[in-house]
Amino acid sequence: MLFFTQCFGAVLDLIHLRFQHYKAKRVFSAAGQLVCVVNPTHSLKYAPTRCAAAQASTEQGTLPPCHHHEAVHDPQLVPCTCPLFSCPWEGHLEVVVSHLRQTHRINILQGAEIVFLATDMHLPAPTDWIIMHSCLGHQFLLVLRKQEKYEGHPQFFATMMLIGTPTQANNFTYRLELNRNQRRLKWEATPRSILECVDSVISDGDCLVLNTSLAQLFSDNGSLAIGIAITTSKVHSSEAEM
Amino acid sequence: MLFFTQCFGAVLDLIHLRFQHYKAKRVFSAAGQLVCVVNPTHSLKYAPTRCAAAQASTEQGTLPPCHHHEAVHDPQLVPCTCPLFSCPWEGHLEVVVSHLRQTHRINILQGAEIVFLATDMHLPAPTDWIIMHSCLGHQFLLVLRKQEKYEGHPQFFATMMLIGTPTQANNFTYRLELNRNQRRLKWEATPRSILECVDSVISDGDCLVLNTSLAQLFSDNGSLAIGIAITTSKVHSSEAEM
DSSP states (O other): OHHHHHHHHHHHHHHHHHHHHHHHHHHHOOTTOEEEEEOOEEOOOOOTTTTTTGGGGTTSSEEOOOOOGGGOOOTTSOOOOSSSTTOOOOEEGGGHHHHHHHHHOOOEEESSEEEEEEOOTTSOSSEEEEEEEEETTEEEEEEEEEEEEETTEEEEEEEEEESSOHHHHTTEEEEEEEEETTEEEEEEEOOEETTSOHHHHHHHTOSEEEEHHHHHHHEETTEEEEEEEEEEOGGGHHHHTO | OHHHHHHHHHHHHHHHHHHHHHHHHHHHOOTTOEEEEEOOEEOOOOOTTTTTTGGGGTTSSEEOOOOOGGGOOOTTSOOOOSSSTTOOOOEEGGGHHHHHHHHHOOOEEESSEEEEEEOOTTSOSSEEEEEEEEETTEEEEEEEEEEEEETTEEEEEEEEEESSOHHHHTTEEEEEEEEETTEEEEEEEOOEETTSOHHHHHHHTOSEEEEHHHHHHHEETTEEEEEEEEEEOGGGHHHHTO
8 A cells, every 4th residue: 555655656746847847848948958857955044154164275175074063162173065064974075976966865967058947936944956067077066045134035046066176166157047027137157166155155145146026026836947057268267376 | 716616626527437437348348338427316215105006007108296205195196106206296208308307417328238337336225326228219217226125234226117108118128237257147127117116116126136245246446337238029019918
């Protein structure tokens, strides 16, 4: 009986995913573009000061350890810079991708241009939507976060991080694009390195920021489709070395 | 003596304007693009409910009267929809442009693509930067407003209004573009009609919205350069008739 219930659940999930996929294709109407449905990760309560010490260690090439923040008392410990900050894992850059895939079941997509379809935008803040994106020989992490910067006024913040060093990140440009209801919003910037703290990028507002009302205008039935494109930005490479 | 003091003041103003103009050219580096320096208009305190009655009269083709809101008691009077809402003027659409030019000294610029350079971004909210833009046979009003939607957290809101009816407005698309520090933000939408209320567009957040931190990233020495382009959107014209 349990087996049949599980099978029925799996079929329902497949139908739901198929429906979301169809919606994303309809929203973007860009035939051939890869659409990935991303379900939310309901985050633990954010610790506002956990980024402070992480900024100093961004060029060392190793990822600072992730700790349960309630347990961090030793000032020598570097706070977590991983978006899934409740994870106690620590390791080098080279194994971050396999850790995120295996432990956190974060999907990885191939291709220079993809569509990120975040579902259930109505869920209360804080909530994260995360996906990995593999292109141009590197892996990127897209983080969409719903957060209340001003109490009672949730906003959406979207940014792209390179799973690499800041120097490597300076060689790329990422573009996030929303397109619906005769409105279009495009954000282009240099990705940050995953060694920097995603929380500080978001608290600085140096990313695509959407108020709830604008997010609703761009949403279709509770799902937000974000077109993502990554290109190399060789013109900036000389500045990156400075 | 007074004459010489005034002459000296005028020369200083010219040098300042020349400097702002040079800065805008440097920011956009788009040779040949018309740059207009726009000084702020420090607004009176916003009356939050003044838009409520204006929405019903947007298709009548005449501009509702502008009144000092402290004096509005008669429920038959339509509240002001003019961005310079402290103005007591009332009139038909055809004479709005000459009123704005003559009474409020709002500049009007010609050309499909211009650069709007808003100075003194540090001034406290509420503050407006307003310019008229003439192209494709119509006049548009660009309003950049600094406002505290959440107390203590000023934000910048930019929108474009057609000095015409909503049906006419549906035939156009406007684009606002910020480009600095290896970041680019583009907003494209259908302009609203000046018969609609600019306050409600801003309070709905259906416009380009910038947090203070992002505005600072795009600013150069306290001035924000916004590239503006207007095109006809014939694909939308059938929807506009609905």
